[in-house]
Amino acid sequence: MLPRKLLKNDKFIVLYDLWNQLIDHLQSCRPVAGAGIRIQRLPAGTVFSASAGSTGGGAAGVTAGGDEGPFAVTVEPVDEEQENPGQVVRLHNTASESGVAGMLTIGSRRKQIADQEWPPKAGVVILDITYDDETEDYTATFSLEETLPETKDEKRYILRIAEISYNDDTKSWSAAQVHPVGDIEVTGRWVK
Amino acid sequence: MQGLNWQTFGFPQPGFLPARTPAEGLRKALEERRLPFAKEWDVETIAQTDYLPMLAASGDGQTWCREFDRELREVARRYFNHTLLDFSGLTDWADIMWTWDELLLEAAGGDEKAVSDPEKGDLSPEWNLTWAIQRMRAINLLLYAPVQYLCDYVSGSVHTGEPSSPAAAVAAALKDARPASDGSFPASYIHNIYGPDHGWREGSYCCNATVTKRIYADLPEGFTPDGNVYLFMKVAGAGGDDENFFGSGVSIGMNQFTADADGVFVEFRNDDFTAGITTPTKDHETYNGWEATQCSAFADYTSWFHFKEGDAMS
Numbered sequence: 024m025l026p027r028k029l030l031k032n033d034k035f036i037v038l039y040d041l042w043n044q045l046i047d048h049l050q051s052c053r054p055v056a057g058a059g060i061r062i063q064r065l066p067a068g069t070v071f072s073a074s075a076g077s078t079g080g081g082a083a084g085v086t087a088g089g090d091e092g093p094f095a096v097t098v099e100p101v102d103e104e105q106e107n108p109g110q111v112v113r114l115h116n117t118a119s120e121s122g123v124a125g126m127l128t129i130g131s132r133r134k135q136i137a138d139q140e141w142p143p144k145a146g147v148v149i150l151d152i153t154y155d156d157e158t159e160d161y162t163a164t165f166s167l168e169e170t171l172p173e174t175k176d177e178k179r180y181i182l183r184i185a186e187i188s189y190n191d192d193t194k195s196w197s198a199a200q201v202h203p204v205g206d207i208e209v210t211g212r213w214v215k
Numbered sequence: 216m217q218g219l220n221w222q223t224f225g226f227p228q229p230g231f232l233p234a235r236t237p238a239e240g241l242r243k244a245l246e247e248r249r250l251p252f253a254k255e256w257d258v259e260t261i262a263q264t265d266y267l268p269m270l271a272a273s274g275d276g277q278t279w280c281r282e283f284d285r286e287l288r289e290v291a292r293r294y295f296n297h298t299l300l301d302f303s304g305l306t307d308w309a310d311i312m313w314t315w316d317e318l319l320l321e322a323a324g325g326d327e328k329a330v331s332d333p334e335k336g337d338l339s340p341e342w343n344l345t346w347a348i349q350r351m352r353a354i355n356l357l358l359y360a361p362v363q364y365l366c367d368y369v370s371g372s373v374h375t376g377e378p379s380s381p382a383a384a385v386a387a388a389l390k391d392a393r394p395a396s397d398g399s400f401p402a403s404y405i406h407n408i409y410g411p412d413h414g415w416r417e418g419s420y421c422c423n424a425t426v427t428k429r430i431y432a433d434l435p436e437g438f439t440p441d442g443n444v445y446l447f448m449k450v451a452g453a454g455g456d457d458e459n460f461f462g463s464g465v466s467i468g469m470n471q472f473t474a475d476a477d478g479v480f481v482e483f484r485n486d487d488f489t490a491g492i493t494t495p496t497k498d499h500e501t502y503n504g505w506e507a508t509q510c511s512a513f514a515d516y517t518s519w520f521h522f523k524e525g526d527a528m529s
């Protein structure tokens with residue numbers, strides 16, 4: 024609720040209350056992403072985009088139309104309150120900002136992956152899965168690497184999620200989604 | 216042959232390998248288990264054949280695994296179940312061969328709940344690691360396949376109208392019996408016929424006689440089995456009637472023999488087949504003795520197989 028205007032005889036201490044009420048009101052007016060609505064806060068401005076046919080959802084996060092959904096990689100400002108906010112590379116569910124990036128399925132094992140963030144650098148966001156013969160279990164790691172790891176280990180599976188690059192003209196980082204947005208299932212491997 | 220073993224294809228721990236590698240290993244191992252029934256032992260073709268197109272044609276993992284199981288089932292039932300410890304209770308030929316359920320249970324370590332059988336439920340995930348390991352174990356259990364056996368026997372007959380008694384007809388038939396040796400079903404029997412039924416004088420008798428002397432293994436050249444060589448023979452009374460049974464060294468039903476160092480399963484003593492003989496009458500022929508209705512010898516092919524337990528301990 025918008026606070027009242029200042030009056031000539033208002034005491035100084037009243038100013039504190041009215042100022043805080045103004046801050047509360049501005050925060051309530053701050054746009055946040057909802058179902059099918061995506062917000063990008065960039066140094067040059069704020070972009071609102073909507074996706075038709077996208078679905079909101081809980082932690083499961085189904086694949087949305089277009090580029091909305093689980094395991095989407097975006098570049099976003101760190102603290103938009105600052106005059107020159109930094110940027111961060113985020114792996115998250117852009118259809119449902121629940122803190123769960125998506126569901127990873129390897130064989131009969133399903134794992135909920137939390138949102139991930141990294142300082143921006145030119146490179147590639149990957150999913151790196153390895154298999155331990157002794158424990159008969161899988162280790163899955165999401166990371167932002169400068170180059171795509173090369174390996175001849177057949178028990179290591181690397182999935183390219185997105186590529187991160189820097190634009191000298193706009194002085195900003197951008198993400199190009201490589202793996203289609205959606206929950207990830209590892210198929211074509213002998214798994215428990 | 217280099218590279219043709221379980222380890223090349225990721226076993227005994229094929230976990231998380233790409234589908235093609237363990238699948239190709241299983242396919243090559245299955246093809247090798249067909250060799251004892253093939254015209255020639257051509258393992259080189261198996262080593263050189265690329266089975267990946269067959270993998271792609273199946274589509275998903277579940278379909279491929281189901282198809283593989285269908286083929287493995289057909290091959291497995293032709294192998295002798297060498298894990299049988301007690302042969303005394305055998306009554307039928309099927310008792311000695313692997314059944315699909317027995318094979319899967321043995322491959323699952325005897326735990327029925329652990330059996331991975333796509334026909335009994337959804338095989339999920341589609342490339343099931345447990346299924347692959349159990350199928351490797353199942354193939355490793357297929358070791359005893361048929362080998363050739365031979366039996367030495369004499370065979371003779373008399374159809375002259377001269378013998379005036381069944382015993383005399385038997386003696387005449389065996390007197391000029393010719394020795395022979397082949398892989399036919401063994402038998403020892405006399406077959407008496409009333410003479411006039413064959414156009415001979417009243418009071419005469421005709422006779423056909425076959426007497427098996429010994430049965431022995433005829434192994435392929437260069438083949439030295441690791442374990443025992445077994446002979447299983449299902450015996451019935453001569454002429455298809457167990458009432459006619461006579462003879463020593465065998466009994467009605469399933470008989471099991473183990474080859475000695477010379478490969479001989481059994482040597483039969485000379486029995487007097489005229490003892491207890493039933494005199495034939497008009498239109499009533501009589502038999503005395505025994506005949507095999509099924510007979511097969513099995514040997515352990517481990518020394519010839521490339522895919523076997525030992526190169527992939529699990």
